[in-house]
Amino acid sequence: MFDISPTEWTAIQLSLRVATVATLVATPLGIGVAWLLARRDFWGKPVVDALIHLPLVLPPVVTGYLLLLTFGRRGLIGTWLADHLGIVFAFRWTGAALACGIMSFPLLVRPIRLSIEAVDRRLEQAAGTLGAAPWRVFLTITLPLALPGVLAGMVLGFAKAIGEFGATITFVSNIPGETQTISSAIYSLIQTPDGDTAALRLVVVSIVIAMSSMIASEWFARRALRRLHGN
Amino acid sequence: MLRVDVSKQLGEFSLQVTFASEGPITGLFGASGAGKTSLINMIAGLLRPDRGAIAIDTETLDDTAARVHVPAYRRRIGYVFQDARLFPHLDVRANLDYGRRMNRLADDAAQRVRVTDLLDIGSLLNRRPGQLSGGERQRVALGRALLAQPRLLLLDEPLGSLDEERKVEILPYLVRLRDEAGVPMVYVSHDAGEMRQLATSIVMLKRGRVTAFGGTEVLPAVASY
Secondary structure (H helix, E strand, O other), X not given: OOOOOHHHHHHHXXXXXXXXXXXXXXXXXXXXXXHHHHHOOOOOHHHHHHHHHHHHHOOHHHHHHHHHHHHOXXXXXXXXXXXXXXXXXXXXXXXXXXXXXXXXXXXXXXXXXXXXXXXXXXXXXXXXHOOOOHHHHHHHHHHHXXXXXXHHHHHHHHHHHHHOOHHHHHHHOOOXXXXXXXXXXXXXXXXXXXXXXXXXXXXHHHHHXXXXXXXXXXXXXXXXXXXXXXO | OEEEEEEEEEOOEEEEEEEEEOOOEEEEXXXXXXXXXXXXXXXXXXXOOOEEEEEEOOEEEEEOOOOEEOOHHHOOEEEEOOOOOOOOOOOHHHHHHHHHHHOOOOOOHHHHHHHHHHHOOHHHOOOOHHHOOHHHHHHHXXXXXXXXXXXXXXXXXXXXXXXXXXXXXXXXXXXXHHHHOOOOEEEEEOOHHHHHHHOOEEEEEEOOEEEEEEXXXXXXXXXXX
8 A cells, every 4th residue: 555656655755845836936925925815005905916826716716727828838928938938838747836835825915914004013112213124124124924824824835735636637738757746646546547546645645744744833833932932 | 423304104193293302311302102113213213203314423224315225234223122022042142142243343352351240241142032031131131232333222211111120220330331332222111211311412312303302401301101
């Protein structure tokens, strides 16, 4: 039962790589967006807010198809990126990372935004009177104090990215070794005769990954809290 | 020389204040709701006046007619808040060093020792704000503001959140600060007793207007109101 085959290993490794890259690229972006939503009022803010949350409420297949239309080989942005920067998303693992990043973005942003909103603005003011320019206030006060939320957002985003299925399979298909993640591998296996045991193995692997990321996030959050309360 | 001539509307409340004063300690005296905190927030640059000007010596910090507003972080005005506002994620040492780092000042060990000695906080350096008593927190906040080398120090009821015993503990430090630190201060309080002990000139505020200006003799006879 626990004899994991090379194809399954490939899918596991690919899932981890896709989710890690998606989370690492999305995090700085997510912190920026969360800060804007938490601390700035600007024209069109409700639209930006809705747009970010859209992947959460749209059918994933719609998001995947929209990605195909924009970032696909003949898509507007896809063509430009391929011609000018040599970056191709369509049917590549990078495309899976893009789909996962977009699908997990709302889950990543939300805890970060909440924790930035919870940072006492009076501390930011105090930092200003001590000579800190706004961007240094952000780096030395706001961000460190919001760190538990950033970590929580990263873990949630990572977990969502690992489990993403609909948008990914629509955008980059289900190519073993390139775009076949754990989810799409399980999907293929349960449609294959005698695939049940292999599917179950991958199910166990997903549970292990999900559990360990939850435990890790809890551990980080506790550490960060201890740091903040100064004990 | 601090020159203030500002007006500001805050909801129903209107603040219209004009005064000029020279250190060591200018006392801003008045009951709560007189506009003391709004006024020093304007001096600090945390609040913009609707109309008017604020200047220290020859440098204009605010001048609405000339559209000048120097942001708080470029004013070099220290601020000790009633609630200390120490950074909870930094230990006392890092809190004290914060202003020096942000202003890119050279490390001055002699100055650091002088300030920590003056305030008796040398033994607290490795602690976190969460492990300090109210009085200790306020002394660290004073040290933090001083070590940023401000040209003016604003103190907003720094004893306001402390009980009588702690007030008695901190007052001598403020007197020492006045006599030894060489930084002009604006001291906000509604306690006439504190004012008598500390201030060298008094600006009396009532409902957003200056009602008296002069030496400590303008203070009411009763201890506080």
